[in-house]
Amino acid sequence: MARKTGSHSQITGPRIRKAALKLIARHGFAAVTMRQIAAAVGVQAGALYLYTPDKQTLLFDLMRDHLEELLAAWEAEPKGDDPAEQLEAFSRFHIRFHLERPDAVFVANMELRNLEPENFVAIEDLRKRYEGVLVAILERGALHRDFTLPDSRLAAMAIIAMLSGVNTWYREGGRLSRERVERIYWNMIRRAVGA
Amino acid sequence: MARKTGSHSQITGPRIRKAALKLIARHGFAAVTMRQIAAAVGVQAGALYLYTPDKQTLLFDLMRDHLEELLAAWEAEPKGDDPAEQLEAFSRFHIRFHLERPDAVFVANMELRNLEPENFVAIEDLRKRYEGVLVAILERGALHRDFTLPDSRLAAMAIIAMLSGVNTWYREGGRLSRERVERIYWNMIRRAVGA
């Protein structure tokens, strides 16, 4: 149902996702009720079940879609062959991509606890895949002596944590432009890996 | 009540806090019920209300106590006069202190959303005070030309995010000892600030 041609509204599905992301990011998954989400879309709670079998699946879909979009966007990103160039591309991409969808990022980072075990595994796999992208860049750079790193995996975790932190304080129109933030972070990362 | 001399059990209060921290860290504040906390302590739900006026206050107390302990512990920490020495002391202190109480850290970082506005402001103030410690170290180092930093506030956010990230992956008895992790992180930070 609601999955065929969609005579009038193939519009409600995306609206639910957007409203759910916003509410869950603000108040947390467990604290948000189906009635709140429905009200934000302008619909009764029962109508949501035309678009999702249950609340848990709604959360899972939001997180999975976000992470798949993240991986696909990185694949499509232009990046050089030089490890330092790739690391700069990754750093700037990470900041930009995450700043563009703060709600989805917040949910994907904070609601892992609320996933049922089987869903958790699937999301963890996607997260690991993204970490693997950075690990590969660092290991290649270390091999080519472009970077000086005692441990690529640890450096990858440190860099991702650092980059992700931008979302917690950056405000559009604030003291620093996004381009300036990207440059400063890239400089810190470049020095941290000894490039 | 329960706040006087405490003839038999001045022991239940701390036990409630520990159990609550553990459960909230695992499942999130909104997902944890007073009955679950009570069961973990071996008591009926009603008994909890001898120790806290309500669930919200319990959360607030957990977060405030953690942050006050954090600030007090830093005050008591031995630290040199040299900016680089201080930054190393801060980096190592942050990792060590946070690894020692992962549940409290997790709750303090993740449950800000579930604080009522007035409680949120109080906790935010404590967090800002801790950030201020690092900002001061960085600014002093930049002034003395010990560090090369375009922006101390931004660098402080980046460093704290990076250090806090350790809690998400570090496991006792894992591939790297805590001392080794501390050293590697300090090295990355040292290079990142140009010291």
Place this chain on the structure above:
DNA sequence: GATTGAACTGAACGAATGTTCAGATATGAC
């Protein structure tokens, strides 16, 4: 203009929530 089928309502369901409180229990003081 009758028929179809997706989109949605509105009311209901059992279960679970935070919180209260009268009473039971146990301890230490006198």
Place this chain on the structure above:
DNA sequence: GTCATATCTGAACATTCGTTCAGTTCAATC
């Protein structure tokens, strides 16, 4: 041994939760 007091139980409360579903609405099709 009596009393006072701290601790806790067990049942109850009003409310809210996720979810279901019979029925209504309405645009598109024939």
